[in-house]
Structure formats: C-alpha cells, structure tokens
Amino acid sequence: MRGTDETHDPARVSWVDSANGHADFPIQNLPLGVFSRPGEAPRGGMAIGERILDLASAARSGLFDGEAQTAAEAASGPALNPLLALAPAPRCALRRAASALLSDTARRSEVEVHLVEASDAIMHLPAAIGDYTDFYAGVHHAMNVGRLFRPADPLLPNYKHVPIGYHGRASTVVPSGRTVRRPSGQTRAPDASAPTFGPTQRLDLELELGVWIAQGNRLGEPLSIAEAGSRIAGLTLLNDWSARDLQAWEYQPLGPFLAKSFLTTVSPWIVTAEALEPFRIAQPARPEGDPAPLPYLWDEADQAHGAFALELETLIQTEAMRKAGVAPHRLGVGPATNLYWTMAQLVTHHASNGCGLNPGDLLGSGTISTPDDTGMGSLLELTRGGKQPVVLPNGESRTFLEDGDALHLRGRAVREGFVSIGFGECVGVIEPETA
Amino acid sequence: MRGTDETHDPARVSWVDSANGHADFPIQNLPLGVFSRPGEAPRGGMAIGERILDLASAARSGLFDGEAQTAAEAASGPALNPLLALAPAPRCALRRAASALLSDTARRSEVEVHLVEASDAIMHLPAAIGDYTDFYAGVHHAMNVGRLFRPADPLLPNYKHVPIGYHGRASTVVPSGRTVRRPSGQTRAPDASAPTFGPTQRLDLELELGVWIAQGNRLGEPLSIAEAGSRIAGLTLLNDWSARDLQAWEYQPLGPFLAKSFLTTVSPWIVTAEALEPFRIAQPARPEGDPAPLPYLWDEADQAHGAFALELETLIQTEAMRKAGVAPHRLGVGPATNLYWTMAQLVTHHASNGCGLNPGDLLGSGTISTPDDTGMGSLLELTRGGKQPVVLPNGESRTFLEDGDALHLRGRAVREGFVSIGFGECVGVIEPETA
Structure with missing residues (x-):
C-alpha cells in the first residue's frame, strides 16, 4: 500500500463525538492495542476518541466481512501477534471497514454495543514481544x-x-x-x-x-x-x-x-x-x-x-508540580x-x-x-552530562530524574491537508528503589 | 536440594540396556528435552541411553503420582516452560520416580510402551526462550x-x-x-x-x-x-x-x-x-x-x-575429513x-x-x-587472530571455519565415585551464504 484512501479523508467524522478533534485518536487514526476491563480477559481493540472498539466482541458478532473479519478474529486474543503475522491486506480491510462503520450514523446502534470507555480500560502490551x-x-x-x-x-x-x-x-x-x-x-x-x-x-x-x-x-x-x-x-x-x-x-x-x-x-x-x-x-x-x-x-x-512527519515531545512533572497543579513542563520538542x-x-x-x-x-x-x-531526547544531553541543571516552572531543578517525577512522551503526525493523529500516553513515574 | 540421593547411586542400572555405560545419558542423568517423531506434535521427554521416555504419554497413562505427575503434565506440551515455572520439588519428584521406574525390571512392560527410539526423534528447543x-x-x-x-x-x-x-x-x-x-x-x-x-x-x-x-x-x-x-x-x-x-x-x-x-x-x-x-x-x-x-x-x-566439575571439548570435522572417514579432530578440552x-x-x-x-x-x-x-574456546584465540593456522589430521588447515566444516561441542561431568554424565550432541555444519 502506498498513498491515501477514504480512511484519511479529512472531511470524515465519526458518530463517536469524542473522536472529532481528538488530539490522538480521530477517525483517521484507528490504532490497534490490547485492553481489558477489571475481571475481563485482555483482547484486541481499536482506539476511537475516548472509546475503544472491542475487536473480539465485534468479530464474534459478525460485524465484519471477508478479510476484515479475518483480521478482527486474529485480534481477538490477548496479544496481537496473530494479526501482525497476517499480510497487510486484512489489516487494511479491517481499517477501512471500521472507518466506514464508525462514520456511518445508520450503523451506530449496531456498532456502539462493541465500544467500551477508554477510561474503564487497562492497556496491555499490544503484542508478546519475541525480541x-x-x-x-x-x-x-x-x-x-x-x-x-x-x-x-x-x-x-x-x-x-x-x-x-x-x-x-x-x-x-x-x-x-x-x-x-x-x-x-x-x-x-x-x-x-x-x-x-x-x-x-x-x-x-x-x-x-x-x-x-x-x-x-x-x-x-x-x-x-x-x-x-x-x-x-x-x-x-x-x-x-x-x-x-x-x-x-x-x-x-x-x-x-x-x-x-x-x-x-x-x-x-x-x-x-x-x-x-x-x-x-x-x-x-x-x-x-x-x-x-x-x-x-x-x-x-x-x-x-x-x-515520517512526526513531532516528538518530552515533558516532566515533578511530584511537587503535581501537588501544586502545575502542568507538565516541556523539556523539548523536535521532528x-x-x-x-x-x-x-x-x-x-x-x-x-x-x-x-x-x-x-x-x-x-x-x-x-x-x-x-530545543529537542534533546535525554537529560544527559540537555544538562551536559549533569553539569547544567534544567530549571522548572515551580523553581525546582533537575539534572537527572528524581523519585516522584513523571516523564511523558508525546508524538503527533502533522501534515497540511490531513487530520493530525497522535500516539496516546507514554508516561512513567519514578519510584524509589526496592528496600 | 543439596546433596545426592538414590538417583545418583553409581550402582543403579537401567533395564534400558543402552543406558548402562552410555557416555551421556546413563540412568544417573535423565535430562529433559522436547522431541517429536515425523508427523507428531512436539512434547517433553527424558533421555535414557538411546531412548526417550515420552513424558506426555506417561502423564496421560497415569504412570506417575503426586508431584511427579504434576511435573510430567507440565512437560506434556511443545515447550518445557510450564515445567520450569514449577518449584524444584515436582521436578525432583519426577526425576526420582523416573529413576525408580527405569531401574525396576518389574515395571518394565508398563514403562516401555512410553519409550521411543532417540534415532527416530527430532529434537526441538527444550523451552520457548523469552530472553x-x-x-x-x-x-x-x-x-x-x-x-x-x-x-x-x-x-x-x-x-x-x-x-x-x-x-x-x-x-x-x-x-x-x-x-x-x-x-x-x-x-x-x-x-x-x-x-x-x-x-x-x-x-x-x-x-x-x-x-x-x-x-x-x-x-x-x-x-x-x-x-x-x-x-x-x-x-x-x-x-x-x-x-x-x-x-x-x-x-x-x-x-x-x-x-x-x-x-x-x-x-x-x-x-x-x-x-x-x-x-x-x-x-x-x-x-x-x-x-x-x-x-x-x-x-x-x-x-x-x-x-561444576565439567570437561568441555571442541572438535572439528571438515567435509573432506567426513568423506574420507576421518574422525572429528579435537581442537581443545578444558574445565x-x-x-x-x-x-x-x-x-x-x-x-x-x-x-x-x-x-x-x-x-x-x-x-x-x-x-x-590446550582448551581454547574459539579459533580467534587458537589461531592468534587468524595468524597461526590449525593443521588438521588430513593435512588441511584452518584459521576460521569454512563451508562444510562440522563443529562439535561436547561436555561431560566427571567425579570420582560417581557415574559420568554428558550433554549430548551440540553440532552445526557450515553452509554457504544465501545466494
């Protein structure tokens, strides 16, 4: 596949309201992951705004046909490896089918039963990593x-x-x-x-x-x-x-x-x-x-x-900043x-x-x-090996990470004439060493 | 576990004749692996002389009791990870039970149906390697x-x-x-x-x-x-x-x-x-x-x-040596x-x-x-970085490996008062690069 199709149409909107204008997951994105709600088995899903299309339940209900159904079935287990093992065509078919269903108001009632709230879901690794x-x-x-x-x-x-x-x-x-x-x-x-x-x-x-x-x-x-x-x-x-x-x-x-x-x-x-x-x-x-x-x-x-035309950003929020309601501070951004x-x-x-x-x-x-x-990807570089501390908005400073620091990565694909898409959360909070 | 038990008794012999005096797999060894015969599913086995005890079929037939049965069941799949995930006790119980069964002539007919000829088997990796x-x-x-x-x-x-x-x-x-x-x-x-x-x-x-x-x-x-x-x-x-x-x-x-x-x-x-x-x-x-x-x-x-008291050996047999019936030549041996x-x-x-x-x-x-x-573990060392070729018994010489060369590793545990055990084959033959 090379080139764009109707799934990239900037005019396409979803009946999932939170998707339209979503920084990461508008209908033009439809990324793949593995999720579960408490007590449930992990299975494949597709992000759409603040919701997740449950590919396992959709596959069981016969929401898809042909190659799209093949792909949805391959995404029904606790890791997406079977889906990744397919040729690109079934994944493309699943994307096109999901994009059509999530933008067609006439299909809403039929599809909506397979959506879960992202805020209710735990995200897992999308695949079992061999190496x-x-x-x-x-x-x-x-x-x-x-x-x-x-x-x-x-x-x-x-x-x-x-x-x-x-x-x-x-x-x-x-x-x-x-x-x-x-x-x-x-x-x-x-x-x-x-x-x-x-x-x-x-x-x-x-x-x-x-x-x-x-x-x-x-x-x-x-x-x-x-x-x-x-x-x-x-x-x-x-x-x-x-x-x-x-x-x-x-x-x-x-x-x-x-x-x-x-x-x-x-x-x-x-x-x-x-x-x-x-x-x-x-x-x-x-x-x-x-x-x-x-x-x-x-x-x-x-x-x-x-x-790839991607903007990548790093942000830090210390524990004191979190407690004081100070937003994460950008350490850098670059292409x-x-x-x-x-x-x-x-x-x-x-x-x-x-x-x-x-x-x-x-x-x-x-x-x-x-x-x-402007866009150093590590503190080692930004602080010149720990010699020049970074001063944060609340007056704290850092050479390297301290306990309680939250570090966020963000990524966004941007190109004129297309709807921007993003990667979602990539955050970790530092905890003290094992006692 | 620390110390030896009846499974290490040098007087213990097996009714599997090929095990007694076997260089690698006497009854004192009983190593674990995964094997299959053509057309069969891979499953766990235990080497005994020139035969393999099929742990999956033994587990199905109820040959073992208690923890030994737990271990045999965990060894019934295509990789031994479930067996390795157990505490040591069930694996020890399986070893003791198998040692008793394979040395007790009265149990022979009951056990022998679960033995396959090693020469009929393909060996697989014993476990799915995570890292x-x-x-x-x-x-x-x-x-x-x-x-x-x-x-x-x-x-x-x-x-x-x-x-x-x-x-x-x-x-x-x-x-x-x-x-x-x-x-x-x-x-x-x-x-x-x-x-x-x-x-x-x-x-x-x-x-x-x-x-x-x-x-x-x-x-x-x-x-x-x-x-x-x-x-x-x-x-x-x-x-x-x-x-x-x-x-x-x-x-x-x-x-x-x-x-x-x-x-x-x-x-x-x-x-x-x-x-x-x-x-x-x-x-x-x-x-x-x-x-x-x-x-x-x-x-x-x-x-x-x-x-560990182990002797480790490397041997080479070139294609010309194989064709002429010249035995593998020892490159080195050491502890x-x-x-x-x-x-x-x-x-x-x-x-x-x-x-x-x-x-x-x-x-x-x-x-x-x-x-x-006497016991260099690589040709880099033995040939001083490729400067001093090794001369082989048939007059060939090597600095590094050539196409057709077979390289064997051997290992043997040796201690006075105990029956030596070994590791079995570890061989690879060099083939030319992909065209």
Missing part, C-alpha cells in the same frame, strides 16, 4: 553524547555506514503507566578505585520511536530493502529509561546491559503504517561529504517516502527526521545476517534529539 | 582476546568487578543439528577507508555453557545470591557462532549485534541441576590481588558448591572452572537492577578457554 532491539539512529543524539566523552571526535568511524544497534531485553518492556522503580547497580565514582552497589544517581529518559514488526523473515533469509517497508506494522513511542552511572561502568566492551534492562516504556497503541501513510515524507538528504549507504540499504522509493536511517533501513540491516524477525518483535529507533537545545 | 543473555565470564577467553587487541592491558578495569554481559537474540537460538548459514554483513578491511558488504571471512565458534532459568523473579524485584542457585533449572552446551570481521566493525559503542545474532546452537537436553548435584565443586579461589566480589555477589555456600563467576552470581547480577527473569530464559556463560593452547 526487542534498540538502534542508535538519532544522529544528533550520537553527536551530543559523543561530544561529552570525545569532544574532538564525537562520532565513531562506523556510525555513518552501519545502522548501530544492540539487542535489548523483551521481558522489561511495559505499557505506559507502569511505575519505574529506580534500579540499583554497580557504579564507580570518577575518583574511586573500586565500584560500589546502590541505587542509580543518574536516572534518565530516552525519547525514541518504536517499530512493531509484522511479517518478518525466515531465519537465514535476509529481507531486501524493497521488502522491508511492508514488514512495519506500525509505530509507537518508546522511552528507553537509562541509568547513566551504571552504563558508564558496565558498558565496555559488550555494550549497555543492566543500565537499560530494568524497564522500557511504550505507548500501548500501534499507530499503523496505514494510518501514517499521509505523513510519509522523504528521508532528508545526507550532509555533503557523508558516505552513500551501501547498496543493500539503498532504495529510491524508501528515500522518497521512508521518513522524527533527526533519524539518520529510515525504519526500512533498520529492518533490512537487522535481517541482513539472516537474523529472523518475527511478528510482534519491537525495534527502538535510538534516542531522537535535535542538534540544539 | 537470551550472553555473559563474558570466561576470564582466560577475555584475557586471550584482550591480549590480541590491547597487549599491554588485556582486561578492562571493570572485568573483575562486574559480570560483563549483553542481551542476545532469542529468535536465533536453535537446537543442535541445524545448519549454520554463513552470514553476510558489513566489514572494513584494515587498509580500507570504507566498508563493503558480503559473506563473513572470519566465521568462528564460541564454546559456552548455557543456563536454563527455572522460576525467575518479578520485574522490579532483585534476587539475592542465596536464592539465585535455586533458579537454575539446568545446563546445556552453547555455541555462540561469531563473525569476527562483522564484529570488529560494528561493535563500537553498543557491543556485538549482527556478528552474533545469525545463529546460536544449543544441545537440546537440559542437564538438570539435580543431575549435576554430585558434580558441584568449590569456585576456585581468585588469584592473589584480585578484588573480592561486592556483597550482593558473595555467598559462602555458593563459593563452596557453585562451580568449566575457567569461569570467573559462578552461575548463581550471573543470575543475581542479572536481576540486581530488577530485570525480570522468566522460566525458559537462557543465559550463556561466555566463552570458556584455558589460559594455554
């Missing part, structure tokens, strides 16, 4: 961080040739809202000869996009760059919480380990590749002098349409075009050694930062 | 490799304080016997300014032990070192196939990625903690001058019993006591940040090498 991989494609983040440690030579020689990434921990990925317990670990003070063990003193966020994988590839069989785009089911916001002091001590020579694997928070809705179609834009041209990607990473169509590689390039590279990607696998983009202070 | 983590606890390997790249300072400052590890790729772990397709990837020749993409020219093995996790810990709640030992369901052999040229180019700054995630081979049988009980030995004292482990990693009982940390220390460290470990998770120990040439 989680985190990339490092935010070039300004790599620069900003590199500059702190290697001022003369911030980017390593491989950066502009290889999409750098590492394997993450699937078991510690959680949906928005789960508390972030401050991790303990080994750290070594700059002037100490030996490490000590205790709670991290440099707890940080990392603003990332996540990619949910649809159909993958067979073990041993790479995916071409031309195929890779179709393996992206959709995107999510991802906060790769990081303990910088643990990271600095442990990461040589095998990379980040426990500094990252205590928790990763994702927004619980898969904003589908279909919903994002109007927001596809050209990958920005590389700066003069940068190497061209090797042929296995190069595809004209991907360069022309492989980036997703600050990624050096397209999502399709990340997928192709990942499978280039024959590594098997599977439906429900999750990729992180790497931290997305602006080159300047 | 796979690879450590770097083989201190001589770290030294040998460090010496190649940093002769003056082979071990990094953190090595003797932190159990170094990284997250691996669960989707690419396969049971013994699956072919190893030569991966392609980016490499940069030493004198080149830019990388190229193509099949690895430096394909290597890594001899490791794997740990299968039983009950884990809840996300956010660390495991004490005193608890950690009981979370080890058993051990396996693990070959962490590695593409050294990809690794050298990609690994900075986030660690190994595609150089490792094309395939990891394990022996398909879980040699249980219970079976290994007689082979527990003291962790060797650290060399004079080495730091003591931090308190969260220190437990007297673990130091006294946390290591598992060349690990700097106990398995319990690895488990405790892994959970120390609150990372959730789950039943069926797999940990690799890191490559286990001797300080000298």
Whole structure:
C-alpha cells in the first residue's frame, strides 16, 4: 500500500463525538492495542476518541466481512501477534471497514454495543514481544553524547555506514503507566578505585520511536530493502529509561546491559503504517561529504517516502508540580527526521545476517534529539552530562530524574491537508528503589 | 536440594540396556528435552541411553503420582516452560520416580510402551526462550582476546568487578543439528577507508555453557545470591557462532549485534541441576590481588558448591575429513572452572537492577578457554587472530571455519565415585551464504 484512501479523508467524522478533534485518536487514526476491563480477559481493540472498539466482541458478532473479519478474529486474543503475522491486506480491510462503520450514523446502534470507555480500560502490551532491539539512529543524539566523552571526535568511524544497534531485553518492556522503580547497580565514582552497589544517581529518559514488526523473515533469509517497508506494522513511542552511572561502568566492551534492562516504556497503541501513510515524507538528504549507504540499504522509493512527519515531545512533572497543579513542563520538542536511517533501513540491516524477525518483535529507533537545545531526547544531553541543571516552572531543578517525577512522551503526525493523529500516553513515574 | 540421593547411586542400572555405560545419558542423568517423531506434535521427554521416555504419554497413562505427575503434565506440551515455572520439588519428584521406574525390571512392560527410539526423534528447543543473555565470564577467553587487541592491558578495569554481559537474540537460538548459514554483513578491511558488504571471512565458534532459568523473579524485584542457585533449572552446551570481521566493525559503542545474532546452537537436553548435584565443586579461589566480589555477589555456600566439575571439548570435522572417514579432530578440552563467576552470581547480577527473569530464559556463560593452547574456546584465540593456522589430521588447515566444516561441542561431568554424565550432541555444519 502506498498513498491515501477514504480512511484519511479529512472531511470524515465519526458518530463517536469524542473522536472529532481528538488530539490522538480521530477517525483517521484507528490504532490497534490490547485492553481489558477489571475481571475481563485482555483482547484486541481499536482506539476511537475516548472509546475503544472491542475487536473480539465485534468479530464474534459478525460485524465484519471477508478479510476484515479475518483480521478482527486474529485480534481477538490477548496479544496481537496473530494479526501482525497476517499480510497487510486484512489489516487494511479491517481499517477501512471500521472507518466506514464508525462514520456511518445508520450503523451506530449496531456498532456502539462493541465500544467500551477508554477510561474503564487497562492497556496491555499490544503484542508478546519475541525480541526487542534498540538502534542508535538519532544522529544528533550520537553527536551530543559523543561530544561529552570525545569532544574532538564525537562520532565513531562506523556510525555513518552501519545502522548501530544492540539487542535489548523483551521481558522489561511495559505499557505506559507502569511505575519505574529506580534500579540499583554497580557504579564507580570518577575518583574511586573500586565500584560500589546502590541505587542509580543518574536516572534518565530516552525519547525514541518504536517499530512493531509484522511479517518478518525466515531465519537465514535476509529481507531486501524493497521488502522491508511492508514488514512495519506500525509505530509507537518508546522511552528507553537509562541509568547513566551504571552504563558508564558496565558498558565496555559488550555494550549497555543492566543500565537499560530494568524497564522500557511504550505507548500501548500501534499507530499503523496505514494510518501514517499521509505523513510519509522523504528521508532528508545526507550532509555533503557523508558516505552513500551501501547498496543493500539503498532504495529510491524508501528515500522518497521512508521518513515520517512526526513531532516528538518530552515533558516532566515533578511530584511537587503535581501537588501544586502545575502542568507538565516541556523539556523539548523536535521532528522524527533527526533519524539518520529510515525504519526500512533498520529492518533490512537487522535481517541482513539472516537474523529472523518475527511478528510482534519491537525495534527502538535510538534516542531522537535535535542538534540544539530545543529537542534533546535525554537529560544527559540537555544538562551536559549533569553539569547544567534544567530549571522548572515551580523553581525546582533537575539534572537527572528524581523519585516522584513523571516523564511523558508525546508524538503527533502533522501534515497540511490531513487530520493530525497522535500516539496516546507514554508516561512513567519514578519510584524509589526496592528496600 | 543439596546433596545426592538414590538417583545418583553409581550402582543403579537401567533395564534400558543402552543406558548402562552410555557416555551421556546413563540412568544417573535423565535430562529433559522436547522431541517429536515425523508427523507428531512436539512434547517433553527424558533421555535414557538411546531412548526417550515420552513424558506426555506417561502423564496421560497415569504412570506417575503426586508431584511427579504434576511435573510430567507440565512437560506434556511443545515447550518445557510450564515445567520450569514449577518449584524444584515436582521436578525432583519426577526425576526420582523416573529413576525408580527405569531401574525396576518389574515395571518394565508398563514403562516401555512410553519409550521411543532417540534415532527416530527430532529434537526441538527444550523451552520457548523469552530472553537470551550472553555473559563474558570466561576470564582466560577475555584475557586471550584482550591480549590480541590491547597487549599491554588485556582486561578492562571493570572485568573483575562486574559480570560483563549483553542481551542476545532469542529468535536465533536453535537446537543442535541445524545448519549454520554463513552470514553476510558489513566489514572494513584494515587498509580500507570504507566498508563493503558480503559473506563473513572470519566465521568462528564460541564454546559456552548455557543456563536454563527455572522460576525467575518479578520485574522490579532483585534476587539475592542465596536464592539465585535455586533458579537454575539446568545446563546445556552453547555455541555462540561469531563473525569476527562483522564484529570488529560494528561493535563500537553498543557491543556485538549482527556478528552474533545469525545463529546460536544449543544441545537440546537440559542437564538438570539435580543431575549435576554430585558434580558441584568449590569456585576456585581468585588469584592473589584480585578484588573480592561486592556483597550482593558473595555467598559462602555458593563459593563452596557453585562451580561444576565439567570437561568441555571442541572438535572439528571438515567435509573432506567426513568423506574420507576421518574422525572429528579435537581442537581443545578444558574445565568449566575457567569461569570467573559462578552461575548463581550471573543470575543475581542479572536481576540486581530488577530485570525480570522468566522460566525458559537462557543465559550463556561466555566463552570458556584455558589460559594455554590446550582448551581454547574459539579459533580467534587458537589461531592468534587468524595468524597461526590449525593443521588438521588430513593435512588441511584452518584459521576460521569454512563451508562444510562440522563443529562439535561436547561436555561431560566427571567425579570420582560417581557415574559420568554428558550433554549430548551440540553440532552445526557450515553452509554457504544465501545466494
């Protein structure tokens, strides 16, 4: 699929009133997730305004036909992996059918019985994550961080040739809202000869996009760059919480380990590749002098349409701010075009050694930062390694995160002539370490 | 459980004749795995000599009672995760019951109907791996490799304080016997300014032990070192196939990625903690001058019993050797006591940040090498980075692995007064890259 259809029509409105003008979930979005109400079994749903279309109950009642019904049935279980394992066509059919039903007032009574209030629902992970991989494609983040440690030579020689990434921990990925317990670990003070063990003193966020994988590839069989785009089911916001002091001590020579694997928070809705179609834009041209990607990473169509017009934002609200009714404070905002590689390039590279990607696998983009202070994706960058505190509206300041801090990520797809869509909540509140 | 019982009695023999004197699977072993015959559903089994006790059919027929029956039922599905999720007691009960039944000639006719020929069976992974983590606890390997790249300072400052590890790729772990397709990837020749993409020219093995996790810990709640030992369901052999040229180019700054995630081979049988009980030995004292482990990693009982008396061996048989009937050639043999940390220390460290470990998770120990040439766990070490070829019995030589080479790992637990037990096959044959 390439291009837009009636589901993207900006004139289309829903009989679900809360959807019209909704910041995240107007009828043009229709993201996929897994929800339950207390005492109920988790199952697939589609967000529409402040409500959720229960795909399991809709499938049972025969609300859909043909391929749309196939997709709804695949979304009826506690994880969307069976839906992600389908070819794109049934997911597109489900989207078109749901968009028609939710905009056709004549069908309202028949459909409304399958809607639940989002405020009554708990959100779960949308899929059982087989493997989680985190990339490092935010070039300004790599620069900003590199500059702190290697001022003369911030980017390593491989950066502009290889999409750098590492394997993450699937078991510690959680949906928005789960508390972030401050991790303990080994750290070594700059002037100490030996490490000590205790709670991290440099707890940080990392603003990332996540990619949910649809159909993958067979073990041993790479995916071409031309195929890779179709393996992206959709995107999510991802906060790769990081303990910088643990990271600095442990990461040589095998990379980040426990500094990252205590928790990763994702927004619980898969904003589908279909919903994002109007927001596809050209990958920005590389700066003069940068190497061209090797042929296995190069595809004209991907360069022309492989980036996304997304605005990504980080906000903090301390406990004192919450108690005083002070709204979350924006730490930064910036565009997703600050990624050096397209999502399709990340997928192709990942499978280039024959590594098997599977439906429900999750990729992180790497931290997305602006080159300047307006949209840093981590406090490490914004505070220059903890040296320049951020002052908050109520007079508090932060170098790294403190207990009680709530950290929000927001994301919004924006393009003239189209209705903006968003990702929903991606929040975590810091709790003290285990006693 | 600590100590030995009647299941370890060296005088105990089985009415399964092939078990008595079997190098790997005498009645004192009884490892757990998942098998199927062509057209059948995979289910749990227990190896006994050249046969497999079908735990699913035994459970259905009511061969076991009480906790042993609970365990056999949990082993009846296509993966042993439900069995691993149980407390140790039912697994111990199953072991004791199976040992009694397989040694009691009076029960033979009743039990024999549940035995299948191992030669008729395909072995699968014993569990669905939630997450796979690879450590770097083989201190001589770290030294040998460090010496190649940093002769003056082979071990990094953190090595003797932190159990170094990284997250691996669960989707690419396969049971013994699956072919190893030569991966392609980016490499940069030493004198080149830019990388190229193509099949690895430096394909290597890594001899490791794997740990299968039983009950884990809840996300956010660390495991004490005193608890950690009981979370080890058993051990396996693990070959962490590695593409050294990809690794050298990609690994900075986030660690190994595609150089490792094309395939990891394990022996398909879980040699249980219970079976290994007689082979527990003291962790060797650290060399004079080495730091003591931090308190969260220190437990007297673990130091006294946390290591294993295992001999680990690597063998190669090239295609030409196979055609000429030349037996596999030993590349090296050495003890598992060349690990700097106990398995319990690895488990405790892994959970120390609150990372959730789950039943069926797999940990690799890191490559286990001797300080000298007798038991190098990789060709990188044995050939000094590819500079000193190994000469094989038929006159061929190898620096790294070539297409058609079969690489075998073997492992054997040996202690005077006890019957030796082994791990079974852990083999992979190298195939050319995807055309």
